[in-house]
Amino acid sequence: MLSLRQIEVFHAVMVSGSVSGAARMLNVSQPGLSRLIKYMESRVGFRLFERRAGRLAATPEAHRLFLEVDLIYQRVGGLDQSIRRIAGGEGHELAVGASPSVGRSLVPRALAELAGAMPGVTARLEILPMNQVQDYLLAGATEQVVTIFPFEHPLVESETIGAGRLVCAFRRDHPLAERTEIGVEDIAAHGIVAFEPGSPHARMIDALFARAGVTPRIAGKVRFAQTACALAESGLGVALVDAFTVMGKAFPDLAVRPIAGGGLFHVEIHRHRHLAVSAVASRFSIALKEAMARAIAETPSMLVAP
Amino acid sequence: MLSLRQIEVFHAVMVSGSVSGAARMLNVSQPGLSRLIKYMESRVGFRLFERRAGRLAATPEAHRLFLEVDLIYQRVGGLDQSIRRIAGGEGHELAVGASPSVGRSLVPRALAELAGAMPGVTARLEILPMNQVQDYLLAGATEQVVTIFPFEHPLVESETIGAGRLVCAFRRDHPLAERTEIGVEDIAAHGIVAFEPGSPHARMIDALFARAGVTPRIAGKVRFAQTACALAESGLGVALVDAFTVMGKAFPDLAVRPIAGGGLFHVEIHRHRHLAVSAVASRFSIALKEAMARAIAETPSMLVAP
DNA sequence: TGAGGGCAGAACATGATGTTATGAACCGAC
DNA sequence: GTCGGTTCATAACATCATGTTCTGCCCTCA
Numbered sequence: 001m002l003s004l005r006q007i008e009v010f011h012a013v014m015v016s017g018s019v020s021g022a023a024r025m026l027n028v029s030q031p032g033l034s035r036l037i038k039y040m041e042s043r044v045g046f047r048l049f050e051r052r053a054g055r056l057a058a059t060p061e062a063h064r065l066f067l068e069v070d071l072i073y074q075r076v077g078g079l080d081q082s083i084r085r086i087a088g089g090e091g092h093e094l095a096v097g098a099s100p101s102v103g104r105s106l107v108p109r110a111l112a113e114l115a116g117a118m119p120g121v122t123a124r125l126e127i128l129p130m131n132q133v134q135d136y137l138l139a140g141a142t143e144q145v146v147t148i149f150p151f152e153h154p155l156v157e158s159e160t161i162g163a164g165r166l167v168c169a170f171r172r173d174h175p176l177a178e179r180t181e182i183g184v185e186d187i188a189a190h191g192i193v194a195f196e197p198g199s200p201h202a203r204m205i206d207a208l209f210a211r212a213g214v215t216p217r218i219a220g221k222v223r224f225a226q227t228a229c230a231l232a233e234s235g236l237g238v239a240l241v242d243a244f245t246v247m248g249k250a251f252p253d254l255a256v257r258p259i260a261g262g263g264l265f266h267v268e269i270h271r272h273r274h275l276a277v278s279a280v281a282s283r284f285s286i287a288l289k290e291a292m293a294r295a296i297a298e299t300p301s302m303l304v305a306p
Numbered sequence: 307m308l309s310l311r312q313i314e315v316f317h318a319v320m321v322s323g324s325v326s327g328a329a330r331m332l333n334v335s336q337p338g339l340s341r342l343i344k345y346m347e348s349r350v351g352f353r354l355f356e357r358r359a360g361r362l363a364a365t366p367e368a369h370r371l372f373l374e375v376d377l378i379y380q381r382v383g384g385l386d387q388s389i390r391r392i393a394g395g396e397g398h399e400l401a402v403g404a405s406p407s408v409g410r411s412l413v414p415r416a417l418a419e420l421a422g423a424m425p426g427v428t429a430r431l432e433i434l435p436m437n438q439v440q441d442y443l444l445a446g447a448t449e450q451v452v453t454i455f456p457f458e459h460p461l462v463e464s465e466t467i468g469a470g471r472l473v474c475a476f477r478r479d480h481p482l483a484e485r486t487e488i489g490v491e492d493i494a495a496h497g498i499v500a501f502e503p504g505s506p507h508a509r510m511i512d513a514l515f516a517r518a519g520v521t522p523r524i525a526g527k528v529r530f531a532q533t534a535c536a537l538a539e540s541g542l543g544v545a546l547v548d549a550f551t552v553m554g555k556a557f558p559d560l561a562v563r564p565i566a567g568g569g570l571f572h573v574e575i576h577r578h579r580h581l582a583v584s585a586v587a588s589r590f591s592i593a594l595k596e597a598m599a600r601a602i603a604e605t606p607s608m609l610v611a612p
Numbered sequence: 613t614g615a616g617g618g619c620a621g622a623a624c625a626t627g628a629t630g631t632t633a634t635g636a637a638c639c640g641a642c
Numbered sequence: 643g644t645c646g647g648t649t650c651a652t653a654a655c656a657t658c659a660t661g662t663t664c665t666g667c668c669c670t671c672a
Contacts (some may be wrong), residue, residue, distance in 0.1 A: 005628085031630085031631080035629085036629075051637085051638095053639080054637060054638035055638085
């Protein structure tokens with residue numbers, strides 16, 4: 001089998017018309033190429049060049065071979081471009097899954113940051129309900145999934161990148177708005193927006209009140225933290241949600257306060273244990289950690305470093 | 307630029323799914339491939355594989371690269387086949403020019419021999435009048451031209467591969483048929499078939515009679531030796547031609563005898579000095595020399611080795 | 613927990629490729 | 643014809659990629 005070097009040198013000799021010319025083209029010395037061509041001729045089994053009138057003359061066989069070699073040479077040249085495009089993430093589709101709260105706050109921020117760093121990347125963001133996380137990860141539909149609840153599976157490996165506290169949110173004209181830190185008893189005095197049983201938020205809130213030995217009044221019941229905040233925004237009561245749901249200016253009419261003794265929602269990145277991560281996905285992890293760090297700097301009372 | 311070896315190894319690792327498997331496929335040891343892959347990763351600028359669960363897992367980037375690499379790999383594999391085809395002369399068109407007499411005797415025999423040795427070769431035979439030999443050679447229309455007359459040109463190099471004597475041919479019932487060797491005077495007594503002035507045959511015959519101080523009777527006049535023989539065959543007189551024209555069973559009704567003191571027609575192969583000869587053309591030269599040798603063995607009295 | 617397989621590092625051998633120095637053949641100019 | 647310039651080939655040596663063996667670590671699986 002011919003080596004790429006042989007193909008390259010043969011190509012250069014054919015194009016330049018002489019060994020010396022090829023040596024100049026390739027920035028190497030001439031004797032090496034003479035030897036390589038000679039060796040190549042012994043490999044292919046026929047003469048490629050004849051020394052005529054003090055120069056090289058390509059045989060008709062060499063001309064036929066050149067037609068084939070040129071195609072390979074072009075392709076290999078194109079390969080370099082492909083490598084650059086792949087390295088730059090160009091044309092790469094990064095599929096990220098996320099649970100609703102981080103999927104509307106932290107993850108979009110990280111994706112925006114990533115888009116700036118790697119302009120060729122196309123991002124696809126899937127907001128996943130809890131019960132779909134496993135399917136997406138195991139089927140490889142998304143390279144990674146970001147959640148604020150733990151997820152255990154032998155084929156999934158997880159990394160915690162930070163946490164958000166359990167916070168309560170209510171209208172700015174709510175009586176609790178005067179307090180800076182709020183305890184369980186304060187909340188119990190008002191009606192809360194509860195979650196469907198079994199959801200991470202429900203479990204977190206149940207545990208909170210169970211520890212305090214208090215039973216709150218249920219003013220409303222929802223599936224998503226977003227909806228809970230929407231209810232609170234319309235004055236229905238106090239929403240108890242993770243800090244990510246109310247990050248930034250998502251609900252400008254709500255006042256948000258940490259809950260004393262409230263638990264933590266851990267932000268985790270989950271990946272398939274047996275599938276390699278793309279460079280783009282690695283870059284996304286970094287961006288996500290940076291977004292987390294910036295968010296902590298903005299509201300240190302609500303968020304916690306890993 | 308990636309080397310073909312790197313492409314080959316990467317391909318094998320992707321196909322076999324492990325470095326060890328690739329090493330077995332390529333019949334080399336595993337550590338070398340590990341090192342090569344590592345080096346390759348530093349060249350392309352992104353990770354190709356990750357060690358996961360004790361094995362290698364290809365990154366999405368590696369999968370994208372594989373699509374390109376596979377094409378090159380296939381092409382290079384095809385190159386080997388092309389080389390074999392070119393080496394076998396398959397699809398090669400060998401264009402040979404020849405002056406009329408050898409073009410109807412020696413050259414067809416050589417081409418037939420060549421066709422047996424290199425079945426894929428297509429032969430093209432052009433019978434050339436003297437004044438077209440130069441044009442065909444210099445324009446590269448035929449790689450080589452075989453003549454029985456000398457040809458001088460600074461851009462043409464010639465090789466003599468044998469010679470044929472000047473012979474005379476007449477009907478088997480002709481009075482001369484009793485003689486085994488025939489002299490100039492014998493011929494002059496009968497009418498001869500002459501050639502147009504300036505042709506090699508005319509010059510040769512003129513010189514013959516001039517040396518002997520004899521003027522023959524002209525019974526007919528022709529351009530080609532073939533025509534001269536045709537006249538002789540119909541009883542018009544004695545044809546004086548080169549030995550090649552009457553080789554084999556071309557004119558079964560003619561008796562052929564060498565002429566004492568007759569000159570030699572030298573068979574020469576002419577090639578462009580600056581164009582390389584194909585392997586097929588080289589093989590043809592050999593076949594032509596063999597055909598010449600066989601012809602000498604058949605009729606040693608008429609033909610001469612170089 | 614131990615056996616087996618797969619990967620990676622170290623140390624060394626070898627072959628491909630590159631270098632310089634030199635000579636032979638050829639061309640074109642004089 | 644001779645001379646200078648160009649081209650290719652060879653020799654001797656340097657260097658780097660590639661291959662080898664030995665070994666250790668890590669993972670999986672029974």
